[in-house]
Amino acid sequence: MTPEMLPADDALMVALAAKDLTALATLYDRYGRLAYALAYRILGESEGAEDVVQDAFISAWRGAAGYRRERGNPRGWLLSIVHHRSVDVLRRKTAFRPAPLEVAEQRASDEDTAASAERNVEQQTVRLALQALPEAQRRTIELAYFGGYTHVELAELMGVPLGTVKGRMRIGLQKMRRALEGTRA
Amino acid sequence: MTEHVTDELELYAVGALRPGEADRVTAHLASCPACREQLAEIATVVDALPDMVAMREPPAALKQRILAAAAVDLPAPVKRETTWSFRPGRSWPAVGGLAAAVLLLLAVDLNSLRELKLANQERAEYAGTLDKVSRGGKTWYMAGLDQWRGSGGTLFAPGKPDSTAFVVFHDLQKLQTGAVYAVWLVDADGHWVRGANFRTDGQPVQSVELTVPVDTFSQCAVTLEMSTEGKRAGPLVMQSRIAPPTQ
Structure with a gap:
């Protein structure tokens, strides 16, 4: 991500908090591929990665009003949700060792x-x-x-x-x- | 304020603390600007780690599933035209924006709405639907396959055990005489159970209730059948993997 994209990302978060579906679609267009790649890298399978990405974007959609810029940029915030959920799924697998x-x-x-x-x-x-x-x-x-x-x-x-x-x-x-x-x- | 968590911030940032340990750090960070500042510096590195992952294209339907699931959170429209206008012939991707607007009315039986006419009743029904969906419910989007590309349906599995699951379809093709769409639930052993039969009602969006709880099945599918009973025999119209709402 380039520094020039930050204002656009921040504006997206404002729109997301206002429940603008177009903003969610734009956020997905921008980071959906990377989010899916990260989830897939951690889980090693596509179905689980899809679920994680869907849950993460819905979580971002519902939690955008509570997002605070000083705690990280929107990209990092979104990917941290993806990461945490992926790791949670991985650890919940009963066969996980x-x-x-x-x-x-x-x-x-x-x-x-x-x-x-x-x-x-x-x-x-x-x-x-x-x-x-x-x-x-x-x-x-x-x-x-x-x-x-x-x-x-x-x-x-x-x-x-x-x-x-x-x-x-x-x-x-x-x-x-x-x-x-x-x-x- | 609790003791500083400086020694654990790197492990916290990469998610390597155990749940109880992470909770303790989270609680401390809420009241410690110094530790938050230090974590922000560490995060500049950790946030870059996804950049080294091999890029991978998600399924095309995932975006629509996310938007459909998000749309149920939107407030009910205060005022809406009572007559729908829809231009057939447009492809689903081309009417993405329109679809999002249509999904504002997810799960509302449009025929009933027309009959009711009254805005307050409409809002009450919509609110009831939102309530049914939002309490632990889950959604899955099924994209039309092959000749049915452009159509689709979102399966809603309400979180409450006594609530009925239903599918909101869009852009379904009209059927020839005698044919019906059949909604199936498929378990992990590959057993197909018919959950509903229906014909298109001519509307761009159509809601269909299932007669079978979805929580023990792993897939939902729609086929085109010439009979309302019996085993699946017709071609697959759309399909999606599903998971129990409680997971």
């Missing part, structure tokens, strides 16, 4: 390869920032965000203390932030 690390890694690798043709500059920037991290920090971030693992599950899965998981997450995100700021400056 932490997958072996190599399985989760393989799934990420397959999807990234398939997406290479469509990756834009922003995607490249984020990906490079993540790839530049030490493997342990990168895995911690990926497995938490895309795999839905809690820090307790991560500690068990990776065989490290809870404090190590927390430290890897913090340092990894700090490094990514510096890298992204450097690119965008």
